[in-house]
Amino acid sequence: IIKSGEALEKMGxxxxxxxxxxGxxxxxxxxxxxxxxxxxxLDENGLLSLAASAEAKSEHPLGKAIVSCxxxxxxxxxxxxxxxxxxxxGVSANVSGRQLLCGNERYLKENGVVLTEPVRAALARLREQGKALVLAAxxxxxxxxxxxxxxxxxxxxxxIRRLNAMRTKTVLLTGDHQKTADYFASRVGIEEVRAELLPEEKVAAIARLQSENRTVCMIGDGINDAPALKCADVGAAMGSMGSDIAVEAADIALMNDDLSNIPYLKRLSDAAVHTIKLSILLSMCINFLAVALSVMGLLNPTTGALVHNAGSCLVVFIAALLYDRKFDMPPDAGSA
Structure with missing residues (x-):
């Protein structure tokens, strides 16, 4: 769902x-x-009980997954x-008289938690596997x-390959650890990765890209993405799995959560911008020609009105050509 014509034009x-x-x-x-x-x-179930009790009131996907488990x-x-x-x-909570912290490594360190060598080794091993981590302290x-x-x-x-073929730069902005982010980025082909970002740091990253004279689209799904979706020139939210706040903050909602629609959306927007420019040019040419012919006495008022209306009909017809138009997607960059 594209919420406005302005969003479609900006996407182009x-x-x-x-x-x-x-997500x-x-x-x-x-x-x-x-x-x-x-x-x-603590055995496994003991750890799970404490962490899930602390996360029970959390709205974060990681917390919800722990409670579900x-x-x-x-x-x-x-x-x-x-x-x-x-x-x-992360979160802090008092569970059965025990003051607990559950969150990322940064959160624990900010609260004075010291990580032992076995903990650090486990974190490194799990991050190499691309897993998201919640530490309990x-x-x-x-x-x-x-x-x-x-x-x-x-x-x-x-x-991602199709976007690269369309000369569109792709960036990964995530709150995950750098190693976890690099793992997923390497699998999809994103070269620029900015990891361990707080919600306000995602906004700053978007603003930094915009300061480089780039027009930025942000695609996300969570509550934490809402500020970045608002800051970007165009915000797109994953509609079916995304949070209500993210969908509300976005200009575009991908209701079927199919990422293959992103290159199509870019092509559609490019075509819309091209059509707008072409329509304005044709309309101006027709009007200027009609004025010139009227000045020379070759066009009477009635015929002039008909020419003007014909020009408007032509503009509408050109715009209608976009309806249900099929766009050829570029070949995957780097594919055989």
Whole structure:
């Protein structure tokens, strides 16, 4: 759904498209794949119980996936108190008298948590596999790591190749760790990666691209993407899986979540801009010609009015040619 003609016109001028990762390049169907406890008193289910209890009130996809895993395993959850969520970082909560932190590595370090060598080694290994990580901490020590896996959309790599063939720059903007971001970027063919970004840092990254005289489209799906969608020249949200806030903030909603529509949308917008320019040029030429003929006495008022209306009909006809038009997609850049 393209919400306005202005959005369609701006999309035709876009030369850079920035993508979020989770829920955009991937399906966003996160599943817990690894539960690593670094507390001798905690087994896997014990770690899952604490983390899920802390995340129970979270709206973040990672938190929801952890809670879903706990419920699927019939792990008992405890009521959390003093719940506080920090966007782009994690949550803190008091669970059964234990003050817990659950979030990314940056969040834990900001709160004075020290990561031991075994924890750092586990993080490096899991990131090499492209997994999203949630660290759990109590006090100043990390008590566990929960890894979540996601599946790359099969059309993502082909879509990026087509955009590259159309000379459209692609950028990955994500809150994930650099290694995780690099893993997914390498699989789809995105060369420019900016990782470990908070929501406000995504906005700054968009603004930086715009300062380079680039017209930027941002494509995302989550609550954290809404500010960046608003900041971009054109914001596009994944419609069926995306958050209501992201869809509301966007200029375009991809209702079937099919990334292969992005190159088509770019081609359609390019054609719309070309048609607008052609229509304006033809309309001006017809009007100037009619004025010149009228001045020379070769065109009476009645005929002039007919010529003017004929020009308007021509403009409408040219615009109507875009309806249900099929666009040939460029061959994949780098394909045989």
């Amino acid at each position: 001028k876009v030369d850079t498209i920035a993508f979020d990762k989770t 955009t390049l991937t399906y966003g169907r996160l599943e817990v794949s690894d539960l690593l406890s670094f507390d001798d008193a 706990a419920k699927a395993r019939n792990v008992k959850l405890s009521e959390s108190e003093t719940f506080q969520m920090t966007a782009g970082r 109590e006090g100043a020590r990390c008590i566990g790591v929960i890894a979540l896996s996601d599946t790359l959309r099969p059309e993502a790599a082909k879509m």
